[in-house]
Amino acid sequence: MLDHQTLLRGEGTLPGLLRLRARERGQQVALREKVQGIWRGRTWADYYRDARRTALGLMKLGLQRGDRIVIASEDIPEWFYADLGAQMLGVQVVGIYPTNPWAEVQYIAGHCQAKVAITGDQEQTDKVLDAMKAGPGLPHLRHIFCVDMKGLRRYAPGEPHSYEHLMALGDQLIQEDPLAEQRLDRSIDALVPDDVNILVYTSGTTGPPKGAMLTHRNFIFAAYSYAAARQMVDKRFESVCYLPLCHVAERGYSTVLHLLTGGCVNFAESIDTVSANIREIAPTFFLGVPRIWEKLQQHFEFRMKDSGRVQRWLYRVGMKRGRALSDRRAVRGRLVSLGDRFEFGFWYLLLFRNMQRHMGLNRTHTRMCGGASVSPETLKFFDVIGLPVGQGYGLTEAGGLAFVQVPGRPFVPGSCGPAMPGVEWRVGEDGEVFVRSPGVFQGYLFDDKGTQDILAPDGWLASGDIVEVRATDEIAVVDRKKAIIITSGGKNIAPSEIENALKDSPFVREAIVVGEGRKFLGGLIQIDFDSVGRWAAERELPYTTFKSLTQMGEVRELIQQVVDEVNSKFARVENIRKFVLLEKELDHDDGELTATQKVRRGLINKKFARELEQIYGGAS
Known part of the structure; x- marks a missing residue:
C-alpha cells in the first residue's frame, strides 16, 4: 500500500486517492448539488460507495481492463461516480461535450470503440441513439445508462436503462458473488500511475478530434505541481464545477485537485446560473474561462452606470487610485510601502470589499483563467480590486498545465508565468515551445503518425504554440x-493579439482576423448582442433581431470606432483595413466553433466565403 504523501505527490492513482479520502474524511461533505432550491451534500463515503457500485455494475456487464466507456452529460455527481468507478476496473473514460451534435458523438464513441455510454438526460440519450442508427452506427456499444430518465419511460423496451439500474447491477453482483468486492479491491490495488485512465478528445480546430491518452500520473503530476506552485496544498478547497468535465481543465481541477486537497465541489445549476451560484457558495478556488471573467467585469460596470451620482464618483476615483496601486504592486509582486498598504486598505473597506462580495469571490484564495488568452484590461480590473487572476499555459497533451503565474513575483504583462516544478522546456528556432514532464501524454489513440508528429522518442512534446x-x-x-498569418508581402502576423484587443471592447463578442496571402488584414466581427443592444436602447434605436442590429448604420459606426482605436495601437501592417459584421452569432452546431468555443480556423474560407468576398472583392 502506498503511503499518504506518495499518493499525493504523484505515485498513485485516482481510485487510490478516492479510497484514501473516504477512509480519512468519510463523513465530510465532498460534493454538493442544488435539489429543489436547496444545496444538498454528499460525503466522501457516499462518493466512494457509489463509485464502487458503478464499478461492480460494469464488472457485472463484463467490462475489463482496457475497455472504454463514454460519458455525455452536464456536470452532475453521477459524472464523478461513473468516471472513478470505471477507472477502478482499469476501464478508460472518454468524456463527450454535452453540446456536441450526434454526428460528433458518433465519431468519438465510434473511434474509441466504447462499450458503454453514460448519458445525463433525454437529449444526450437521443444523440447516442441517433448515432447508433445512422451511417456506420456504433458497433461496439452494448449498453446505455441514463441518469435522468424523464421523457424516456415510453421508449422501446430494453435500453436505455437508468443509471440507478447500473448501480443495482453492482449490488446484485455482490449478492451473487461474495468475492466480487475483493476482486474490485485487487483491481484498484493493481492499478499503476502509468496506466491510461482518461482519453480527452482535442477540440479539432484544424481537423477531426484526436483522442489524447492520459494517465493517472499525467493528471496527478499536473494538479499537484499547480497546487504547490500556487501555495494551496494545505488551503481549503471549495470550487464551483460548471465547465464541461470532458475538458482537461475542469477534470484536472474539479476531479483531481479535489481528490488531492480533500475539499468540496459544488455543481452549478447551469452555465446560465454560474454567477448566482458563485454568490451563494463563495468558493475559495475559482477557474474561469476568459468570457466568464469578462462578463463579471461588464456586469458590474453596467450596474455602476445605473447607480447614483455619488456611487459613480466613488467608483471612478477608487478604480483610478486602485490602478495606481496595482501598477506599483506589479513591479515587486506586493505593496512595499506602509502608505500604499494603508491606502489599499482604505479603498478595500470603502469599495473593493463590496465589489468582491457582489461577485461571490471574497473568500477566494486562488483564481485562475484558462482555456484561451484573456484581455490584459480584464486582468487589470480584477487586480485593481484585490482579486488577482493567475494565468497559465498548458495543453491537453501535457496534462493540462505546464506554466503558471505564482504569488509574490513581479507581474509581467501577458506572461503565463514560469514553468511548474518538474517541467522542462525549450524554445525552437521558430519560437515554438517544447515541454517535457511527467504530465506529457502517451500519445493519440489509434494514431501513430499523429503521435510521432508531436511527441519525440525522448519525451519532448511539440506544443504547436509560438511564444x-x-x-x-x-x-x-x-x-x-498554424494560426500565424503570412501576408502577400511576406509579413508574419499573429492574429490573436489583434483579436484580443478588439474583444477588449464590451461591444465585440468575437473577432476573426483574416489575411493569409492577402495584401492587407481584414476582420470578421461578431457584436456582443447584450452590450450593443443596451447601447442601441439607450439611444432609442429600434431593432428586432441580432441580424437587424448588425445592419444598422449606427452600429457599424460604433464598431468602426472600436477598430480605429485598436488600429492605433498596432503597426500599420497589422491594421484591419476592412471588416464585416457577422449577421449571426457563431455557433457550435453550425460547425463554426469547437465544443470549447474556439473558432474553427480551418473552415474560415469555406464558412465565410461571402464575407471574405465583401472584404477583398475577389482581389488579394
Missing part, C-alpha cells in the same frame, strides 16, 4: 503556429 520568453524564465503565448 516569447520574458523576464528570463517566463513565457507569453503569441499564437498557435
Whole structure:
C-alpha cells in the first residue's frame, strides 16, 4: 500500500486517492448539488460507495481492463461516480461535450470503440441513439445508462436503462458473488500511475478530434505541481464545477485537485446560473474561462452606470487610485510601502470589499483563467480590486498545465508565468515551445503518425504554440503556429493579439482576423448582442433581431470606432483595413466553433466565403 504523501505527490492513482479520502474524511461533505432550491451534500463515503457500485455494475456487464466507456452529460455527481468507478476496473473514460451534435458523438464513441455510454438526460440519450442508427452506427456499444430518465419511460423496451439500474447491477453482483468486492479491491490495488485512465478528445480546430491518452500520473503530476506552485496544498478547497468535465481543465481541477486537497465541489445549476451560484457558495478556488471573467467585469460596470451620482464618483476615483496601486504592486509582486498598504486598505473597506462580495469571490484564495488568452484590461480590473487572476499555459497533451503565474513575483504583462516544478522546456528556432514532464501524454489513440508528429522518442512534446520568453524564465503565448498569418508581402502576423484587443471592447463578442496571402488584414466581427443592444436602447434605436442590429448604420459606426482605436495601437501592417459584421452569432452546431468555443480556423474560407468576398472583392 502506498503511503499518504506518495499518493499525493504523484505515485498513485485516482481510485487510490478516492479510497484514501473516504477512509480519512468519510463523513465530510465532498460534493454538493442544488435539489429543489436547496444545496444538498454528499460525503466522501457516499462518493466512494457509489463509485464502487458503478464499478461492480460494469464488472457485472463484463467490462475489463482496457475497455472504454463514454460519458455525455452536464456536470452532475453521477459524472464523478461513473468516471472513478470505471477507472477502478482499469476501464478508460472518454468524456463527450454535452453540446456536441450526434454526428460528433458518433465519431468519438465510434473511434474509441466504447462499450458503454453514460448519458445525463433525454437529449444526450437521443444523440447516442441517433448515432447508433445512422451511417456506420456504433458497433461496439452494448449498453446505455441514463441518469435522468424523464421523457424516456415510453421508449422501446430494453435500453436505455437508468443509471440507478447500473448501480443495482453492482449490488446484485455482490449478492451473487461474495468475492466480487475483493476482486474490485485487487483491481484498484493493481492499478499503476502509468496506466491510461482518461482519453480527452482535442477540440479539432484544424481537423477531426484526436483522442489524447492520459494517465493517472499525467493528471496527478499536473494538479499537484499547480497546487504547490500556487501555495494551496494545505488551503481549503471549495470550487464551483460548471465547465464541461470532458475538458482537461475542469477534470484536472474539479476531479483531481479535489481528490488531492480533500475539499468540496459544488455543481452549478447551469452555465446560465454560474454567477448566482458563485454568490451563494463563495468558493475559495475559482477557474474561469476568459468570457466568464469578462462578463463579471461588464456586469458590474453596467450596474455602476445605473447607480447614483455619488456611487459613480466613488467608483471612478477608487478604480483610478486602485490602478495606481496595482501598477506599483506589479513591479515587486506586493505593496512595499506602509502608505500604499494603508491606502489599499482604505479603498478595500470603502469599495473593493463590496465589489468582491457582489461577485461571490471574497473568500477566494486562488483564481485562475484558462482555456484561451484573456484581455490584459480584464486582468487589470480584477487586480485593481484585490482579486488577482493567475494565468497559465498548458495543453491537453501535457496534462493540462505546464506554466503558471505564482504569488509574490513581479507581474509581467501577458506572461503565463514560469514553468511548474518538474517541467522542462525549450524554445525552437521558430519560437515554438517544447515541454517535457511527467504530465506529457502517451500519445493519440489509434494514431501513430499523429503521435510521432508531436511527441519525440525522448519525451519532448511539440506544443504547436509560438511564444516569447520574458523576464528570463517566463513565457507569453503569441499564437498557435498554424494560426500565424503570412501576408502577400511576406509579413508574419499573429492574429490573436489583434483579436484580443478588439474583444477588449464590451461591444465585440468575437473577432476573426483574416489575411493569409492577402495584401492587407481584414476582420470578421461578431457584436456582443447584450452590450450593443443596451447601447442601441439607450439611444432609442429600434431593432428586432441580432441580424437587424448588425445592419444598422449606427452600429457599424460604433464598431468602426472600436477598430480605429485598436488600429492605433498596432503597426500599420497589422491594421484591419476592412471588416464585416457577422449577421449571426457563431455557433457550435453550425460547425463554426469547437465544443470549447474556439473558432474553427480551418473552415474560415469555406464558412465565410461571402464575407471574405465583401472584404477583398475577389482581389488579394
